[in-house]
Amino acid sequence: MSELLVPLPGLAAHHLLLSAAALGLALVVALPLGLVAARRPRLAGAALGVAGVIQTIPGLALLALFYPLLLAIGHGVPALGFLPAWLALALYALLPILRNVVAGLRGLDPAVIEAADGLGMTAGQRLRLVEAPLAAPVVMAGIRTATVWTIGAATLATTVGAASLGNLIFSGLQTEDWSQVLAGCLASAALALVADGLLALIERGLARRERWSLTLGSLGVVAGLLLACAPMLGGGARPVVVGAKNFSEQFILARLIGARLERAGYAVSYREGLGSAVALRALGQGDIDVYVDYSGTIWADSMHRSKPAPKPETLAGIADFLKPAALLGPLGFENAYALAMTKAGAARHHVTDLRTLAAAAPSLTLGADLEFLSRPEWRAVREAYGLRFAASRAYAPSFMYRALESGQADVISAFSSDGRIAADDLAVLPDPAHALPGYDAILLVSPAHAEDQRFLGAIRPLIGAIPVEAMRRANYMVDRDRDKASPEAAARWLAAQLEHR
Amino acid sequence: MDERGPDIRFEGVTKRFAGAAVSDVDCTIAAGSFVALVGGSGAGKSTLLRMVNRLVEPDSGRVLLGGADVAEGPAYALRQRIGYVFQSIGLMPHMSVAENIALVPRLAGDPPADVAALLEMVELPVAYASRAPSALSGGERQRVGVARALATGARLMLLDEPFGALDPVTRDAIGRRYRDLHERLGLTSLMVTHDMAEALLLADRILVMAKGRIVGDATPSDMLAGRAGEEASALVAVAARQAERIEALKA
Numbered sequence: 001m002s003e004l005l006v007p008l009p010g011l012a013a014h015h016l017l018l019s020a021a022a023l024g025l026a027l028v029v030a031l032p033l034g035l036v037a038a039r040r041p042r043l044a045g046a047a048l049g050v051a052g053v054i055q056t057i058p059g060l061a062l063l064a065l066f067y068p069l070l071l072a073i074g075h076g077v078p079a080l081g082f083l084p085a086w087l088a089l090a091l092y093a094l095l096p097i098l099r100n101v102v103a104g105l106r107g108l109d110p111a112v113i114e115a116a117d118g119l120g121m122t123a124g125q126r127l128r129l130v131e132a133p134l135a136a137p138v139v140m141a142g143i144r145t146a147t148v149w150t151i152g153a154a155t156l157a158t159t160v161g162a163a164s165l166g167n168l169i170f171s172g173l174q175t176e177d178w179s180q181v182l183a184g185c186l187a188s189a190a191l192a193l194v195a196d197g198l199l200a201l202i203e204r205g206l207a208r209r210e211r212w213s214l215t216l217g218s219l220g221v222v223a224g225l226l227l228a229c230a231p232m233l234g235g236g237a238r239p240v241v242v243g244a245k246n247f248s249e250q251f252i253l254a255r256l257i258g259a260r261l262e263r264a265g266y267a268v269s270y271r272e273g274l275g276s277a278v279a280l281r282a283l284g285q286g287d288i289d290v291y292v293d294y295s296g297t298i299w300a301d302s303m304h305r306s307k308p309a310p311k312p313e314t315l316a317g318i319a320d321f322l323k324p325a326a327l328l329g330p331l332g333f334e335n336a337y338a339l340a341m342t343k344a345g346a347a348r349h350h351v352t353d354l355r356t357l358a359a360a361a362p363s364l365t366l367g368a369d370l371e372f373l374s375r376p377e378w379r380a381v382r383e384a385y386g387l388r389f390a391a392s393r394a395y396a397p398s399f400m401y402r403a404l405e406s407g408q409a410d411v412i413s414a415f416s417s418d419g420r421i422a423a424d425d426l427a428v429l430p431d432p433a434h435a436l437p438g439y440d441a442i443l444l445v446s447p448a449h450a451e452d453q454r455f456l457g458a459i460r461p462l463i464g465a466i467p468v469e470a471m472r473r474a475n476y477m478v479d480r481d482r483d484k485a486s487p488e489a490a491a492r493w494l495a496a497q498l499e500h501r
Numbered sequence: 502m503d504e505r506g507p508d509i510r511f512e513g514v515t516k517r518f519a520g521a522a523v524s525d526v527d528c529t530i531a532a533g534s535f536v537a538l539v540g541g542s543g544a545g546k547s548t549l550l551r552m553v554n555r556l557v558e559p560d561s562g563r564v565l566l567g568g569a570d571v572a573e574g575p576a577y578a579l580r581q582r583i584g585y586v587f588q589s590i591g592l593m594p595h596m597s598v599a600e601n602i603a604l605v606p607r608l609a610g611d612p613p614a615d616v617a618a619l620l621e622m623v624e625l626p627v628a629y630a631s632r633a634p635s636a637l638s639g640g641e642r643q644r645v646g647v648a649r650a651l652a653t654g655a656r657l658m659l660l661d662e663p664f665g666a667l668d669p670v671t672r673d674a675i676g677r678r679y680r681d682l683h684e685r686l687g688l689t690s691l692m693v694t695h696d697m698a699e700a701l702l703l704a705d706r707i708l709v710m711a712k713g714r715i716v717g718d719a720t721p722s723d724m725l726a727g728r729a730g731e732e733a734s735a736l737v738a739v740a741a742r743q744a745e746r747i748e749a750l751k752a
Contacts, residue, residue: 115591118556119649120580129604135596209595299733 012187013228017083017227019150019195020225022089024456026146030094031139034101035127041361046104051095052332057399059153063160065090067278071285080271080278080287085157085164092153098290100142104135116120137207144199145334154475160278161243163289165191170273171251177484198224239267240455243276243288246273248478248487249335249417249471253292253441255491257459261290262456276301280444283325289446290459296439298322300376308437309378328443328460333468335417336439340426353430357411366392367400367409378438384435390394417441417468419476422460441466461499470497505533506689507567508654514552514562521548524713525562528704535683535690537700540710541734545691546693549710550659553691554583566657581609584650588662590642592634598645601631605653614652615741623648624678625650647679658683660692664699676703693751698742701725709733 017374036423037044068082070077077083090200103177108131116126158166168184171177196247198220205214242262244254251272258268271288282288298318299305309317319327341351349360357364372378381387389411395403402422403409409452416428416439443462449455474494485493509530516523523545530536540547551557552564555576564571571579592601603614615625623644634642643663650658663679664672680703683690694700700707701721709717709732717724717733725741727734 020659034573052683053650109591109594111587111591111595113591114556114589115585115593118554118580118591121608122575122583125608129608266680314748388635441696480530 008165008168008183009164011165011167011184012191013230015157015165015188016153016191016224016228018085018157018162019147019191021086022150022154023093023143023147023187025086025090026093026097026150027143029209030097031101033281034098034102034139035105038102038105041200048095048102051098054091055095059088059092059156062092063156064275067160071281076092078287079285080282081163084160084161085162088160089150089153089157093150096145096149096348097139097259098142100138100145101135104138104142105131107138108134112382134186136446138205140199140203140206143343144196144203145193147199148192150226151188151195155188156271159275161241162268165263167270167272170246171198171487172313173316176479176481177367177486180463180486194224199401201384203210212413212455239269239448240289242268242270242276243279243282243291244270244272245291245293248490249291250476252474252478252490252494253331254264255488257290257292257443257462257490259495260458260462261455264454266455266458283444284322286327286446286448289449289455291444292331292441293444294439295330295442296336296437298392300435301406305484306376307428308434310434311438311440314438315440318442320445324447325343326445326447327461328442328456330442331462331466332464333417333441333466335415335441335470335471337372337375337436338414338416338428338431339381339411340404340414340421340428342404343427346429347429349410349430351427352434353432354381354385354387355432357429358387361389361411364389364410365408367403367479368392368394370394370396370399372413379397380437384433402465415471417475419469421474422469422472423476423480439472465498466494470494505687506658508532509553509657509689509691510565510568511549512563512565514549514559514564514741516545516548516552516557516559518548519547523548523552524558524715526713526715528715528718530689530691532689533645533687535680535688535703535705536692536731537704537707538691538694538710539697539700539707540716540732544710545713546710547661548713550570550691551692553657553659554580554585575609577608579665579668579700581653582657583653583713584653584658586643586650586660586663587648588644590666592642592645592649595729596634596635597630598625598632598634598637601634602630602648602652604649609653611654616652619648619652620621622651638671640667640675643667647675647682651682654689656686658690658692659671660690662693662695665694665696672699697736701737701740707733709736712747725748 002472033047037047063084066088067079070079070084071116087265112130113132115439116130121129154164154165155169157164158170163190165184168180172180172184198217200216201213203222204210242254242258242261244250254270254272258270263267274282275366276297279288279291280293280298283291295318298321299314303317313325315330337359339354348435349364351357351360373392391411400412405424414428421428443459474490477490478487479491511528514523514526521543526549536549540546541735548557552570555571556621560710599616602619606612606614616630620627625644626639632652634645637645665675667675674700682688692704701724704721704739706720707724707727708715711732717729718728719733723729724733724737
């Protein structure tokens with residue numbers, strides 16, 4: 001638990017600054033727009049309509065959409081990280097502010113406006129002395145709504161690589177570490193409540209003209225922002241960014257890489273929970289500097305090759321495809337689709353590999369994850385060995401292992417580096433015909449560091465250094481139901497194993 | 502500024518609206534006079550009044566104050582030199598009574614208003630200065646409205662149904678008080694009202710409007726004597742009949 005709290009202040013600070021920056025941008029747009037729109041009903045209708053439509057886009061999708069949009073702009077505009085999160089959240093915050101500015105100004109007593117004009121106020125004086133102070137409480141209520149929404153939605157910024165409290169939530173979800181998820185949720189909720197409370201104080205000060213609540217609220221907001229800025233004032237150099245996709249193995253490997261880079265004197269930051277396609281493109285853009293991908297994923301999904309090729313050919317092809325980014329080398333293990341049995345079951349049915357499995361299959365039941373039976377890997381292996389099972393059933397991954405344990409299934413589809421293979425003492429059936437494509441874990445480096453010997457030197461010792469047994473155990477430390485380790489702890493354990501070899 | 506308020510001249514003033522239009526009005530209101538504009542709803546009374554301080558701009562014709570065209574210079578500067586009192590008062594709810602009264606000199610960058618003297622002028626206790634408008638009765642609020650208009654130092658007052666929303670007793674008191682101020686300060690007052698009795702009792706001269714034109718122009722005594730034309734006589738007759746019926750009830 002205490003380890004859990006280490007990244008919390010930093011993430012909370014990022015979260016707060018991101019939210020504040022988004023709200024600031026939304027205010028800069030919505031205040032003048034609302035002011036103009038309040039006097040022009042057609043403009044108001046259009047502006048509120050557009051903002052309303054934006055509001056209906058799920059926050060996650062809005063963030064995701066900014067990635068290709070910024071990518072299309074190009075010219076060195078970063079497509080990942082702060083920028084897309086900032087823009088998407090600002091758009092999201094627009095509606096409540098805009099709506100309340102228009103409502104606040106339209107709701108003013110016409111007699112007061114007539115008096116302001118009749119007394120001889122200029123348009124500026126009327127705005128400053130009459131409209132702004134009278135509409136302020138309503139506008140402030142809109143800002144409060146926007147603030148609470150933005151702080152909540154900012155947890156989603158993690159998915160486009162901006163650090164936020166969502167980092168805890170997303171990595172916790174993947175590793176089923178609920179205390180981490182809870183910590184992220186509670187921290188984000190607390191942040192929203194405190195911000196709302198301070199703004200409520202300001203709103204009260206504006207509405208009742210109480211100077212003390214106005215002062216107290218404003219001081220609180222300023223203090224919070226300064227506190228969040230404090231960590232930024234330190235190191236000036238851009239940290240190197242280690243990327244990770246959205247499952248435990250990736251989190252562990254990212255920390256393993258990050259620790260080596262830190263030891264080599266780099267400031268390291270992490271972008272975790274990236275989508276598979278996003279990660280590779282982010283590497284090409286230089287938004288992340290290093291991460292681990294799998295040869296089969298790039299071969300099939302990015303290079304669109306339909307047939308597997310021998311490992312050296314695959315790796316050479318990928319290295320060529322990735323240029324100017326670099327493929328530093330395979331880590332030494334695969335995370336591939338495989339078929340697995342209990343060791344006892346394999347012995348009973350005289351199964352030693354996929355070829356001998358074909359003979360026993362007609363009396364066996366296949367348990368597969370939800371995706372496997374419709375994937376090309378399954379078609380390939382079925383045709384190569386002539387596998388005909390008595391029955392096949394689909395399970396959610398964790399139930400698949402239980403089905404095997406309880407005898408409901410005799411053979412299951414598995415990922416070869418899954419920690420439960422070691423924990424449940426399963427036999428992974430070899431594939432002598434090489435029907436299943438290779439999914440070698442490969443270390444990829446961004447163009448900026450492709451020739452950087454200091455950088456490469458720090459991580460090169462990982463090449464060929466991680467046997468699948470070690471990776472399985474590290475994964476299991478994070479994935480198991482009880483006594484879970486954090487990805488950092490698993491990475492430390494893994495690093496120690498590598499040094500003992 | 503002149504001791505007395507300026508004269509007002511309307512020259513061929515026309516405003517076309519769907520509702521209350523004004524058609525080709527020519528008329529001069531003498532400096533220091535108290536003129537009431539009466540007529541039915543939609544007769545164009547308020548439109549004519551609001552063209553003096555340019556809350557309404559005429560389509561054609563012009564309005565002169567003391568010989569100067571009101572269209573010259575910015576509208577806000579003109580309005581700061583004219584007192585404006587209207588039915589819904591429009592006190593700033595977020596300002597105290599004193600801040601409301603002192604508003605126009607503050608806008609114009611003039612020396613601050615003597616709030617205590619102005620409150621005394623409209624017969625309100627000086628202690629009211631720090632109160633919020635919401636803490637005042639309707640009559641008190643309109644007294645503040647009058648004080649605010651006087652604080653400009655203006656000698657021309659435009660009053661648009663100023664006492665229309667007040668109860669009869671308050672209305673009578675505040676009306677008479679205003680008439681006294683008009684005398685004492687040498688104001689030029691142009692007042693829109695739909696109440697003929699009020700016009701007869703307060704004004705020196707009554708302009709009757711119908712369909713955007715001035716159809717009657719007479720002193721109260723001429724008007725009561727029926728020398729001001731048909732429209733005027735009809736309006737006077739209503740007030741007179743009411744008075745007669747009250748007399749009859751007493752008997």
